[in-house]
Amino acid sequence: MKNMNRAELHKKNLHAVFYPQSVAVIGTNKMKGTVPGDIFTNILKANFQGIIYPVSPREKSIGGVKAFKYVIDIPDEVDLGIIVFPSSVCKLALEQCGQKGIKSVIIISAGFREVGPKGLEKEKELLDIAKKYDISFIGPNCLGVINTDPVSRLNASFARKYPTEGSIAFLSQSGALCTAVLDYARAKNIGFSKFVSFGNKADISEIELIYYLMGDPKTKVILLYLEEITDGPGLMKAAREVIMKSHKPVLILKSGRTEEGASAAASHTGSLAGKDEICDAAFRQAGIIRCENIEEMFNIAIAFVYQPPPQSKRVAIVTNAGGPGVLTTDAVVREGLQLAKFSEKTTLTLKRSLPTTANINNPVDVIGDARADRYVAAISAVFKDENVDGVFVILTPQSMTDIDSIATEIARVANQFDKPVYASFMGQADVSSGIKILEHSNIPHYILPESMCKPFHTVYNFNHFVVNNMPEILVSAHPENQAARKLIDDFIQAGKKHLNEFDASGILETYQMPVVEKKLAKSPNEAGKMAAETGFPVVMKVISDDVFHKFDVGGVVLNIQSEDQAEQAFESIIQNTKKNLPDAEIRGVQITRQIQNGMEVILGIKKDPSFGSVIMFGFGGIFVEIFRDVSFRVAPIDKSTALKMIKEIKSSELLSGVRGTKLRDIDAIADTLVKISALATDCPQIKELDINPLIVLEKGKGCFVADTKIILES
Amino acid sequence: MEKEEVKQRIKKVVSQVLKIDESEIADNANFIFDLGADSMQSMLLIAAFEEEFDIEMDVEKAQEVQTIDGAVDFISKYLQG
Structure with a gap:
């Protein structure tokens, strides 16, 4: 041994x-x-x-x-x-x-x-x-x-x-x-x-x-x-x-949800990927149910162990009080569950068994003076309905409410069906003995009726989506990319920590990522010629190991339409950079084709001390800056996971051709996400990476890496 | 003072504080693991050593001493000034 x-x-x-x-x-x-x-x-x-x-x-x-x-x-x-x-x-x-x-x-x-x-x-x-x-x-x-x-x-x-x-x-x-x-x-x-x-x-x-x-x-x-x-x-x-x-x-x-972890980050991905967001994403990826507090944890746990799982999300509510019934209905809808629509047979049964003042639609109101017999009639009827997947029973203690008998009867009736029942006996002192009966009978009890919704939904989701549908692989399936690793090793040996766009693009190209073709001009004359060769309009940017935020130093000129403009742009870029960063060593000015009619998204990598490399996807501009509308996954990911990441963000519809906009090449984004996942897995020395923006064209026309930066670990 | 004398006097003190027969105290005995001293008795031992040898010890460092042999070395240093 x-x-x-x-x-x-x-x-x-x-x-x-x-x-x-x-x-x-x-x-x-x-x-x-x-x-x-x-x-x-x-x-x-x-x-x-x-x-x-x-x-x-x-x-x-x-x-x-x-x-x-x-x-x-x-x-x-x-x-x-x-x-x-x-x-x-x-x-x-x-x-x-x-x-x-x-x-x-x-x-x-x-x-x-x-x-x-x-x-x-x-x-x-x-x-x-x-x-x-x-x-x-x-x-x-x-x-x-x-x-x-x-x-x-x-x-x-x-x-x-x-x-x-x-x-x-x-x-x-x-x-x-x-x-x-x-x-x-x-x-x-x-x-x-x-x-x-x-x-x-x-x-x-x-x-x-x-x-x-x-x-x-x-x-x-x-x-x-x-x-x-x-x-x-x-x-x-x-x-x-x-x-x-x-x-x-x-x-x-x-x-440690509120733990500070992102302020010192130098990239967008770094600042957006806080420890808690990563933890959330990782748990979801692994099928783990994350709980907010001890009470919620046990609320969900008892739903799992005491009752059968619901077959679908259609809930029947039986209550002796209108207000709590409405509150619970609101919570049902908010949680993404559905209020069951009763069959005619059920409605007829309820009509026959309940007083005329009772509400025989969902939520069923058995009226304040209901005793155990009325609860039994209502619960049995809704349990038998094929359109009902689970029952929430609510009780408020009136003077005539036989609390203990109702609790006993709920347990008895529930035992006859393979559907879940949860209960909420509202109050504390008067209902305590009834609650004990429920607890001893393995009927999950919740102080607030709204609290029944999340456990119900969690159990449903777990049994229908998590258990049988976990394709989000954790094993990298691609062959290792030695070329990228060598490039990174060389940069580290040379003492480089922040890789400029030119160098970072070289690494992305080893994964056949769609990087826009680049030329590096050393003089105004060369810039003019290279711009003409590239084809107008072009974008020109300063390339220097000492300049990390090119826009901030006036090192970027967009929409250049002629050789003359290119020559002028070269001079202004050099001038601006020297003015703002006198000590910066400038390698030249990069010239690339300006991609038109594209939609800008952001992709990124962040190395997390607990989970390793994490992949990020979001929209460019204000969506990422203000709304923090981004999704995360722990690398490696496959294409199906990449597609989920894209669909998961709130503004994903913008890619789907809604309201007259064009359907974008979502497949190409997913392919790029899988490639950066491979890069992250192969090269754990990458601390942060931004592809910002990735310009996405119409469906079938691909996408282009328009700018990128990489930060390596020290 | 010779180390042997220091050792005998330490054993005498330990015997009195922990109520153990002196003959049962081995030279390499650990105060807690072998002789069963609890945290209170460990503090009493330090006080008793100070009284026995008329010295004032660094309590934090004294608490790190775990065995009879260790105590002999530790106290001898104080006696040598």
């Missing part, structure tokens, strides 16, 4: 983290209210199904169980070590775990990278020991691990309460959030299959845990709280695999 790939090793060792036959709590003591003491007590109290060994340098026994001075003194085999010693001696404890042959370890102790460079050093020492002995460990600096499966019942954590058994796995980088989530879930009767606080993720990260949960029969939904993403492509790959192979949704709450 020596030198086994760490990921493979984790796959092998993780089972013992959740299903150990024997556990040693290393560094425990008798003191209640301390982490070392409470972890041992929690394992005992949860009725762990294996054998537990306390390891304590001072105690002869703990909780009536014989204690060992060192883990190596334990005469039997130990599957899982839980280290609760202070950080200063964790490495000694881990070393002994290695000597004892323990392969799976949880390091609860704090005092590592979270306290600074010295702590980080200690963390690295732990990893070295783990590698030496083929140990996989969770932590350090974590709350621990809980497995509610009755065959294990392991509570290797210092959480206050042991959760109930359920189908949701929760993984968290924050230990403190874990305890809050456990409390929240307990109040809502939400159970967990596995509960993991992985802390500093020095060894095992969320990626290995996601892979493990893919094969866990007890887990139906995976929830993750993340503070930092260290391996974005790895996370995307793991999530995609889990979703495609096991159809388990992956929901992530990622903190």
